[in-house]
Amino acid sequence: QKEVEQDPGPLSVPEGAIVSLNCTYSNSAFQYFMWYRQYSRKGPELLMYTYSSGNKEDGRFTAQVDKSSKYISLFIRDSQPSDSATYLCAMSGGNTGNQFYFGTGTSLTVIP
Amino acid sequence: ETGVTQTPRHLVMGMTNKKSLKCEQHLGHNAMYWYKQSAKKPLELMFVYSLEERVENNSVPSRFSPECPNSSHLFLHLHTLQPEDSALYLCASSQGGPRGNQPQHFGDGTRLSIL
Numbered sequence: 311q312k313e314v315e316q317d318p319g320p321l322s323v324p325e326g327a328i329v330s331l332n333c334t335y336s337n338s339a340f341q342y343f344m345w346y347r348q349y350s351r352k353g354p355e356l357l358m359y360t361y362s363s364g365n366k367e368d369g370r371f372t373a374q375v376d377k378s379s380k381y382i383s384l385f386i387r388d389s390q391p392s393d394s395a396t397y398l399c400a401m402s403g404g405n406t407g408n409q410f411y412f413g414t415g416t417s418l419t420v421i422p
Numbered sequence: 423e424t425g426v427t428q429t430p431r432h433l434v435m436g437m438t439n440k441k442s443l444k445c446e447q448h449l450g451h452n453a454m455y456w457y458k459q460s461a462k463k464p465l466e467l468m469f470v471y472s473l474e475e476r477v478e479n480n481s482v483p484s485r486f487s488p489e490c491p492n493s494s495h496l497f498l499h500l501h502t503l504q505p506e507d508s509a510l511y512l513c514a515s516s517q518g519g520p521r522g523n524q525p526q527h528f529g530d531g532t533r534l535s536i537l
Contacts, residue, residue, distance in 0.1 A: 318462060342523045353426070353512055353528035354465075398465070402523050410526060412465040 313337055316399055316413030325422050329386040333399035333413045336380065340411075341403030343375050345384045348396045348415065357397075358384065389420045425449065426529035428513050434535045435503065443498040443532045445513030452517060454496040455526060456488060459510040471496060503536045510534070 316333045323329055331345075342361055346354035358373040360366045366373045372385040382401070386393055396415040426447045435441050447454060453472035457465045470477040471490035478488075485507075487499040496513055510533050514526040 312464075314464065342525075344525050346528075351530070351533075353428075353530040356525050356527060359525045400465075409467060410465075414462055414464050 313411040314399065314401065314413045317416055318414050320417040320419060322419045322421060323389055325389060325391060325420055327389050327420075329389050329393070329418060329420075331384040331386075331397050331399075331416050331418070333382050333401075334380055335382075335401060335411070337411075338377070338380065339403060340377075340401040342401060343373070343382050344400040344410075345371075345373055346398040346400060348398060350395075354398055391420045391422050394419045426513055426515055426527055428511075428529035428532050430532055431530065432533045432535075434537060435500070436537050437503055437505075439503075440499070440501040442500065443511055443513075443534075445496040445498075445529060447494055447496075447513075447515040447527075449515055449527060450517070451515035451527070452493050453515060454490060454493070455514040455516070456496065456498050457512040457514060457528075459512055459531070465512070468498075500534075503534075505536050508534055508536045 314333055314335045345358040347357045348354045358371060360373050360375055363375045363377045370387045374383040382399060396417050398415045399413040400410050402410045429444045455470050456468040458468055459465050467479055468482045469488040485502050489497040510531040512531045513529045516524045516526045518524045
């Protein structure tokens with residue numbers, strides 16, 4: 311079983327839609343959860359960083375962590391064409407030696 | 423300059439060549455990382471350098487050789503690579519080292535193509 315599972319998509323939505331991106335994981339020891347955005351021909355850019363369970367909001371972005379279900383989500387409200395990118399989830403902590411585990415990324419296209 | 427800078431951005435080399443990738447971070451971090459990113463695969467951690475330790479993924483072939491002369495600079499020396507080594511090589515840095523759980527900040531990568 312992979313440490314982190316992420317649907318690769320591609321996901322295509324109209325401008326203004328609410329986007330939901332998700333990752334599941336198998337190691338209950340993970341405590342730190344991140345979302346990165348990666349534009350074409352660029353490196354991953356940190357979008358959200360959360361610790362343990364709960365929600366964190368930053369502008370149009372909301373990160374949710376449900377440790378009981380081993381499930382994390384990133385919501386994008388009022389999606390814009392500039393949100394078109396690949397979104398990577400990452401996590402670490404606990405008994406993992408603090409190595410970061412990444413999902414494969416979800417490709418998102420927001421259509422004007 | 424700010425952030426994490428990688429050079430060159432693109433590299434095409436034959437299997438018998440020797441080349442080096444360079445990374446420089448201007449964030450004052452004390453840990454640096456090399457990752458390999460291939461299509462439809464998770465980022466693969468290759469090497470970590472921090473004040474406390476050097477960590478390497480045992481599955482990385484010896485044709486990849488890292489060098490970290492100080493906390494701001496990281497190199498990846500390449501020799502006799504194989505076509506399956508073609509990928510995007512990303513450098514990252516963080517504060518607190520690999521045991522600090524601080525988020526990693528990435529450069530834009532070197533796109534490597536092996537002929």
